[in-house]
Ligand code: HEM
């Protein structure tokens with residue numbers, strides 16, 4: 074039996090399957106999401122750089138960040154991005170289980186990153202380098218915090234994608250979450266020198 | 273009394289469910305478009321009521337305002353602030369971009385929905401929550417935020433200064449959520465236009481209003497990011513106690529001005545472009561002529577969008593910027609008037625020699641061109657740093673931006689509503705009531721804001737709640753102008769009742785019309801009125817551009833895009 078209301082709710086739009094440009098719709102959307110994220114981080118990083126130029130003494134504050142921990146975390150993030158690429162490769166070969174395993178590796182990388190960050194923060198806060206100490210530290214916590222939230226969001230979405238991929242569903246999403254993860258990586262590549270190296 | 277559920281009850285439950293899924297939780301782009309439209313209209317009434325209250329205070333200081341009561345200084349600031357925020361973020365944007373964007377884009381490019389229908393619904397829901405939060409922010413302890421819609425720190429950064437411990441953070445939260453909703457919506461619009469076009473709908477055959485909504489979405493996406501970052505910092509200043517904007521701690525209040533206006537000026541074009549797009553669609557239909565210089569209009573809108581990123585510091589001429597910078601921004605500001613002027617000239621060229629029919633939508637479209645011109649010309653005075661230093665923050669500014677925003681937010685909306693009403697509801701609005709409402713709005717509008725040009729040029733400063741406290745700023749003549757503006761405002765509001773009656777009466781009782789009552793070319797008129805979920809019986813194919821009116825050697829004076837020959 075199909076009454077009017079059922080037809081109404083059962084409507085699945087054709088629009089979602091069209092592709093006038095030839096580029097998959099979901100991939101276009103991810104690129105636009107990243108474009109708008111770039112300007113958000115751009116505003117934060119840009120204003121930090123401008124203020125930093127006016128406040129040379131921030132260099133002394135930056136000396137208190139832990140360069141070794143930061144470098145280690147950079148290494149961890151880059152490795153996790155590699156795992157995301159391998160996951161994409163596996164998804165292309167339609168091997169969902171393998172893709173899910175590699176995504177698991179990426180999630181692990183994110184976890185290690187956050188744990189290291191957690192140790193850094195608690196150590197810094199314990200030594201009085203809190204968000205109130207100076208505008209340098211405000212920027213440090215806000216920029217790294219916003220980045221950290223992106224890491225957490227990425228891990229959650231990746232877990233969902235991996236669970237799907239394991240069952241062979243929505244394999245194209247493996248590539249999309251990978252693109253997002255590379256972006257999170259790229260943001261860190263800016264934050265690391267700005268807050269850890271430029272002393 | 274317990275009885276087994278009757279067939280009747282079952283149907284009732286079913287009907288109830290479908291009301292919810294059809295009108296509240298629908299993923300249909302047209303329903304979502306109307307939700308935005310209705311929400312925007314309700315918020316416009318609220319924003320308008322606020323204008324009434326504070327204008328009454330200005331005309332009749334410290335007297336009881338009917339329907340409101342006494343206005344304190346703090347309430348006055350909160351009213352002005354929230355009037356501005358509501359009109360821009362909860363009226364102009366949702367109605368012009370989200371409302372008409374949603375309603376029109378899939379219909380005009382020939383597909384059945386947005387590419388992400390559920391994301392679309394989510395974006396409305398987030399927007400709705402943001403509207404609820406801004407309403408709540410008005411009634412919390414301490415009252416609504418009163419730091420102006422520009423929210424400059426240090427006033428906005430600490431409850432110690434603004435005395436609104438809840439109002440300020442809630443205001444900021446509401447604005448931030450609204451941004452999220454429009455970011456999601458903008459991505460959806462852009463991808464839909466890129467990927468879901470009907471066969472034959474090439475880039476140069478897309479109706480200009482669709483192009484303009486896409487360009488506006490891109491401008492919004494590119495300009496709002498830095499402000500999102502800035503808003504996070506401001507929210508932390510307000511709540512946690514960081515001091516990003518506090519110079520005594522190494523922060524910088526001017527940073528906020530840069531981040532705000534880097535967004536705030538392009539925002540004007542974010543709402544302006546869809547409004548001009550609407551006007552372009554209407555004048556070509558009612559002049560029965562091809563839109564003059566389609567490609568040039570397209571090029572100038574893109575140019576406007578780009579230049580709008582390089583003018584922001586014209587809002588900071590008095591903020592102590594380097595004079596060389598001020599010159600630079602004067603030049604870019606004057607530059608942006610070139611593409612805008614070109615666009616208006618193209619409209620006038622379209623009208624020239626046309627067989628013009630003065631139906632209500634056309635009246636609104638023509639009024640848009642005339643009134644916006646005044647806004648544009650007075651903008652030159654403010655864009656030039658030398659004159660702005662005198663005029664800054666006077667009522668001249670208020671009159672200027674209302675001569676731009678009122679055409680954008682109100683006149684273009686009425687043009688669009690009266691023009692697409694038959695598509696929305698399958699019925700036509702009443703012409704007599706429409707014209708009555710038109711004149712009842714346009715005449716008072718000019719009577720409100722021409723006086724404000726004069727009071728501003730006389731040096732009357734804005735954001736002052738009672739000029740009685742500042743005798744040097746007030747004379748009997750200026751007071752009379754304030755009374756005139758306020759009375760005109762009341763007249764204008766009374767005439768809005770005509771619109772509401774016309775709208776809701778015509779929705780049910782208006783004259784029934786066919787699919788294409790205006791004999792227009794664009795694809796939305798080939799769908800039934802109102803279009804069902806899914807829009808078209810069969811997906812259309814597009815054969816030509818959208819503005820083939822009065823083509824020589826054709827029997828009919830229009831040539832719809834989907835008709836093969
Ligand atoms: C019903 C007609 C309207 C009247 C009578 C009106 C009147 C006013 C007045 C008197 C002010 C205060 C100026 C000051 O003290 O600084 C104001 C502010 C403002 N209005 Fe309107 N307005 C109207 C419609 C609109 C519309 C349609 C928009 C935009 C779409 C708008 C946007 C603004 C903005 C952005 C501000 C600045 C608020 C601030 O300084 O924080 N207004 N309006």
Ligand SMILES: [Cu+2]
Pocket residue numbers: 536537583584586587
């Ligand atoms: Cu501006």
